[in-house]
Amino acid sequence: MQYRRCQTLFLEPRETPGFRLQDLLAGGTGLHYEQRVVAMAPHLDGPVPITPDDAALLLACSAETWQPLPTSAEARARVMRLVAEGVLVSDSADHAVHAAADTTLRASHWWSVAALFHRLSRWTGVDSVEEMERSQMVTAQDLVRKLGNPPAEAPPRLPGAVALPPLGDRFLDGLLLRRTTCRNFDTSRPLPLALLAGMLGEVLLASAHVEPEPGVRFLKKNVASAGGLHPIEAYVLVQNVEGLEPGLHHYHAVAHELARLPVQPPALPAFAHRLLAGQSWFADAHALVILVCRFERNFWKYRNHAKAYRAVTLDAGHISQAFYTQATAYGLGAFVTAAINEEEVEQVLGLDPMREGPLAVCGFGWRSEQMRTPEMDPAGHTWKTGP
Ligand SMILES: Cc1cc2nc3c(=O)[nH]c(=O)nc-3n(C[C@H](O)[C@H](O)[C@H](O)COP(=O)(O)O)c2cc1C
Numbered sequence: 001m002q003y004r005r006c007q008t009l010f011l012e013p014r015e016t017p018g019f020r021l022q023d024l025l026a027g028g029t030g031l032h033y034e035q036r037v038v039a040m041a042p043h044l045d046g047p048v049p050i051t052p053d054d055a056a057l058l059l060a061c062s063a064e065t066w067q068p069l070p071t072s073a074e075a076r077a078r079v080m081r082l083v084a085e086g087v088l089v090s091d092s093a094d095h096a097v098h099a100a101a102d103t104t105l106r107a108s109h110w111w112s113v114a115a116l117f118h119r120l121s122r123w124t125g126v127d128s129v130e131e132m133e134r135s136q137m138v139t140a141q142d143l144v145r146k147l148g149n150p151p152a153e154a155p156p157r158l159p160g161a162v163a164l165p166p167l168g169d170r171f172l173d174g175l176l177l178r179r180t181t182c183r184n185f186d187t188s189r190p191l192p193l194a195l196l197a198g199m200l201g202e203v204l205l206a207s208a209h210v211e212p213e214p215g216v217r218f219l220k221k222n223v224a225s226a227g228g229l230h231p232i233e234a235y236v237l238v239q240n241v242e243g244l245e246p247g248l249h250h251y252h253a254v255a256h257e258l259a260r261l262p263v264q265p266p267a268l269p270a271f272a273h274r275l276l277a278g279q280s281w282f283a284d285a286h287a288l289v290i291l292v293c294r295f296e297r298n299f300w301k302y303r304n305h306a307k308a309y310r311a312v313t314l315d316a317g318h319i320s321q322a323f324y325t326q327a328t329a330y331g332l333g334a335f336v337t338a339a340i341n342e343e344e345v346e347q348v349l350g351l352d353p354m355r356e357g358p359l360a361v362c363g364f365g366w367r368s369e370q371m372r373t374p375e376m377d378p379a380g381h382t383w384k385t386g387p
Contacts (some may be wrong), residue, residue: 002066022162042115043101057272109299114309126344127278180382182333191286226311231297286365
């Protein structure tokens, strides 16, 4: 068996505060800091606690040259432990999963820091609502009690500023004044298929393309995209749409068609709830759109690029705003959230997280007539009388 270091590795010293009674009794503060080192790598799902000796071995080990196992029993045991954790990779079939993940990453053109950020910021099994309640961070009063006041809502006004003319005719007759994040859907009324088609088509459909070189196609859509690459695919969880069987579908942005996926999550409402990290106010929207980025498409041009990940998240933001705008025009409610359990989606869709991954979930449908969960409509443009 031979081994080498995984290609991308970060070592982080961490200090955790603790309390020692003996220290307090001896006249000290009782407070002490435990120091440790964690290794983090974008082909692994979580940090690996290591010792300073492990760190020294990792720093000395080549990520390119394979080497045989050391002869000393102690060094060999250390290497085998680090191989089992995945921070060293081996050519043995026993450790093929970590080695394959490392190989995928080597071929992927991620900027290393973004790769780590993406990998470790994914959630699984998180119930954000339960966590907010447990930490008593639900209301504005809770936040102020725990965090104090936030920075001011706008920076100070600058001297010499020129007052701009008041708004005259509003854009699209003030359409966007009626855009309010919807947390109250009317589940009694299915969404007509034509409205779902309109939402997906207006936001995501390619209206034209250019092909400057054979096999190099740039799509033209109503939303902007970094480099014209449009790397984001829409997986639609149909929940309550006329004429469509509920379930996960893929929207094809060139063909303007929805394909029901052969593999489906077992219980759709429970999947939607987990997907949205327990946010029940979003989970019953008529359609949920999971924005899945094909990183390779963007990284084809923006190789190992420090701005590439930022650009694809901005792409997702443009799509979400276009959904908001189109939904408002149709008289529907919409939302976007990044508080999602990405790993649940990856498992159902069979995605390698470093090649394709969900960045956000949008949703839309008919608004309920009753506001059970608060929405932000202080001027009453959406709810007429205000919340
Ligand atoms: C990137 C992003 C993430 C958001 N995530 C959540 C979320 O997880 N849960 C939620 O209830 N609202 C979420 N929202 C909606 C915001 O809370 C909402 O935009 C804000 O309260 C202002 O309300 P408005 O959209 O009606 O103007 C998100 C909005 C954005 C742009």
